Amino acid sequence: MIMTTGPEKTRAAAPAVTPPKTAPRESAPSVASDAPVPAVSVRNLSIFFGTNQVLKRVSLDVPARSVTAIIGPSGCGKSTFLRALNRMHELVPTARMEGEIRLFGKDIYGTGVEPVIVRRRVGMVFQKSNPFPTMSIADNVTVGLRLNGVRSRAVLAERMERSLVMAALWDEVKDRLHAPAVSLSGGQQQRLCIARAMAVQPEVLLMDEPASALDPLATSKIEDLILDLKKEYTIIIVTHNMQQAARISEHTAFFYLGELVEFGSTSKIFTNPSKKQTEDYVTGRFG
């Protein structure tokens, strides 16, 4: 019951490349208690780049269908933490991790689990919007499907429209779907990137300061969108903006110098934090 998303959410990936371990969520181990399985469960996560340890034994559970904000000063390991959740940090050749990350109960670093499969289940939106410049708006949205083997035009068209509607961009672009993606404004480009990430139907969406390069109006659109998306998706967002974290998230994690200082409900973190460091940071005394 915890992770059903409806029968229409059949996986888009070509079955040939999907190892059975990661396929349908129905096969996730059932939990003994009636506590919901966390969408993402991190245990003792340490990340090293070469000899430099950037994350130190971080443990936290991210509940499904909610927004979790990651805050902390620059260089505290927020982005690295986020990237470890879909194995993007492995793009750095010297990266090494210890600990365990489970996605709906499944170890995403288990033997035989391909990073490619993990990344289809855990989407990502970056700080700098990066629609592919060689592709149209429509092609940008469907690229994740097309390059993973989806051929059916009907499926692609349906998925494209749904993703653009979800990203609150459909009305603005429906008359020029074949225009270049880079002809859109900055805020529209970022929403296009969100639509692109959602078209492959991930279960978790990671956002690395998605609005930090946008003006206030575009930022508020992205925030509305996030609030809308959490009905279906689990969202983890890194932000430098305290107000943003307070506005959109249910849970907040405060990182400092690679350690998870405090994790709890957003209202508690912002009004009654249990650690002095957290209080100093959220009140703007440092960071």
Place this chain on the structure above:
Amino acid sequence: MQALTCFCALLVVVPLGLIFYHVLKSGIGSVNWAFFTNLPKPVGEAGGGMANAIAGTFELLGLAAMIGVPIGVLGGVFLSEYGSLKLNWWIRFGADVLNGVPSIIWGMVVYALIVVPMKRFSALAGGVVLGMIMVPLIMRTTEEVLRLVPNGYREASLALGIAQWRTVVQVVIRTALKGIVTGILLALARVSGETAPLLFTALGNPFWNHSLSDPISALPLQIFSYAISPYDDWHRQAWAAALVLLFLVAIVNVGVRILTRDRFNQRS
């Protein structure tokens, strides 16, 4: 200061103008229909053309591209997208050294590798030597333009669960395609004028070439042999050939640039 730099910059263009002017002036008189359709006439007979040399140049460039483009482009992709720092440093160093090797040395290498074992000069050897000259050129330019592709595109693609090779082909190469094509064209333009290596390999041929294992003519070869001849008529034809060669290079460059003009015209 600005005036001085401007002067120097303009100075770069002056030789181009001079070359065009002089080649045009000396060659245009002998460029006619027969020049493109006839075979060279024997010594003493007036007229004749360079149809075989023109076709030969295209044939040699085609052969060279078949060797140089795939190896060069894929090698450049490896340098930019894969490999380790140390290995790539050595490969890059090797390619740079090769780019500095005088073309006549290439000719000698292929002479030893192909001409001597086959016991004959051949179009194949000519194509191979031009292809070998192209490889390091294309490899380095491909690598350079691929490295200009912002990392954000690679990350965006990988984060969608797109496999790395597909990311490389569909996102990275596609984004840099114009630059890669430009690099290939520049390499083709460069080798289309090579003469020295062809003297050792393709040799030249006053008739049509019918087989890869026979000698073949090419415009630079024909220019060379006509220019050092004592006959005024051949000198005029050499000028005409130089003009045609110049225009071929220019047309290929301009034409493919138009063809590969970015669909959306937003990045240079």
